[in-house]
Amino acid sequence: MDIPYTVEVRRDTGLTNGKIGIWLFLASEVMLFGALFASYILIRTGAETWPRGDTILNVPLATFNTLVLISSSVTMVMSWASLKRGRFGTFRLYMGTTILLGCVFLLVKYFEYSHKFESGLYPSTNNFLAIYFTLTGLHMLHVFGGMVVNAYFWGPGSKLWKTNPEWFANRVEHAGLFWHFVDLVWIFLFPTLYLL
Amino acid sequence: MTTDHAADIDHAADIDRHVRIYITVFVALMALTIVTVAISRFHLPVPMAITVAMLVATIKGSLVACYFMHLISEKKLIYAVLVLTGAFFLALLALPVLTVHDGYWIH
Numbered sequence: 001m002d003i004p005y006t007v008e009v010r011r012d013t014g015l016t017n018g019k020i021g022i023w024l025f026l027a028s029e030v031m032l033f034g035a036l037f038a039s040y041i042l043i044r045t046g047a048e049t050w051p052r053g054d055t056i057l058n059v060p061l062a063t064f065n066t067l068v069l070i071s072s073s074v075t076m077v078m079s080w081a082s083l084k085r086g087r088f089g090t091f092r093l094y095m096g097t098t099i100l101l102g103c104v105f106l107l108v109k110y111f112e113y114s115h116k117f118e119s120g121l122y123p124s125t126n127n128f129l130a131i132y133f134t135l136t137g138l139h140m141l142h143v144f145g146g147m148v149v150n151a152y153f154w155g156p157g158s159k160l161w162k163t164n165p166e167w168f169a170n171r172v173e174h175a176g177l178f179w180h181f182v183d184l185v186w187i188f189l190f191p192t193l194y195l196l
Numbered sequence: 197m198t199t200d201h202a203a204d205i206d207h208a209a210d211i212d213r214h215v216r217i218y219i220t221v222f223v224a225l226m227a228l229t230i231v232t233v234a235i236s237r238f239h240l241p242v243p244m245a246i247t248v249a250m251l252v253a254t255i256k257g258s259l260v261a262c263y264f265m266h267l268i269s270e271k272k273l274i275y276a277v278l279v280l281t282g283a284f285f286l287a288l289l290a291l292p293v294l295t296v297h298d299g300y301w302i303h
Contacts, residue, residue: 014271023274027281034288042292059233066229074222077264081218084211180264187256190229191249195236 007166022174026181029142033185036138040131040192051128053194056121058112062194065108066186069143072101073183076150076176083169088161091172095154098179102147109140132193139189142182149175221263228256 005017013020044050053059079094116122116129123133153172160168232252240248262268267278 013273015273020273020277023277027277030281030285031288034285038288038292041289042295045292046295054236059236063229063233067226070222070225070229073260073264074218077218078215081211081215085208177265180260183264184257184260187260188250188253191232191236191253195232196242196246196249 007164007170016170018170018174022177026177029181033135033138036131036135037188037192040135043127043131047127053128053132053196056128057132057194058115059194061108061112062190065105066190068101068105068108069183069186072098072105073180075101076179080169080172080176083161083165083172086165088158092154092158095150095172099147099150099154102143102150105143106140106147109136135189135193139182139185142185146175146179146182150179217263221259224259225256228252232256 003017007016009015010017075094075097079091079098082088082090082094113133121129123130153168153175157171158168160171232249235248235252236245239245267274
């Protein structure tokens with residue numbers, strides 16, 4: 001039995017089921033990160049002193065990572081636009097670049113984390129580092145999860161293009177919405193943790 | 197020219213217009229990232245620094261949401277979901293503020 005409303009929109013919502021599903025999921029993600037941001041505010045406002053992020057963290061590396069993640073968002077949306085133009089080869093190029101940029105982001109975070117651990121800075125060291133590792137760690141998990149989904153659509157999942165190109169384009173759009181959300185979260189994490 | 201063919205050309209032109217917007221937004225996001233870092237170098241007082249940093253982050257986030265996530269031309273149901281999420285999100289962020297008045301309601 002076919003999954004309903006993957007390509008044609010429902011008459012009541014004007015949307016495909018996939019689209020409404022991913023937005024509801026993102027709504028739950030907003031609450032997840034929102035809870036952690038609220039914790040950050042609570043801990044910071046309750047602390048007698050709070051270090052400036054740039055005295056502990058590596059701002060140039062984080063700035064580079066911000067630019068990497070923004071670039072990956074563009075390549076992600078371009079991969080979807082390529083499918084809408086019917087250019088599968090270009091889609092794979094852009095999607096491949098998105099995955100590669102995700103790898104660069106995680107690699108830079110690995111170096112950042114390694115440096116902190118080598119310097120004896122752990123989540124248990126102080127509240128600032130506890131919230132830093134929690135927020136960036138959760139964000140990294142999301143980047144990794146997004147990369148797994150993107151890799152699926154770049155590889156085995158792309159077979160759908162041959163049988164149902166419109167459905168495939170919709171699935172890539174939904175994966176893209178998650179990826180952009182991950183970018184959006186980082187846009188707020190970067191100044192909050194590194195610059196303030 | 198068949199009607200379908202004309203529609204295809206319109207569609208292609210529409211996608212081309214979108215791609216131009218994506219590139220413009222990309223440049224704006226890059227520039228705003230540099231602005232964020234540059235402003236932090238001024239070592240503004242904390243309340244001012246937070247306000248400016250969050251303002252720039254909100255502009256960047258809005259660009260991503262509106263153009264990359266296509267929220268600028270989305271269906272009403274998606275907006276309704278987001279308004280509801282936004283309300284709960286703000287309530288969640290406001291909770292720490294209420295702790296300032298800890299015990300006030302009890303006594």
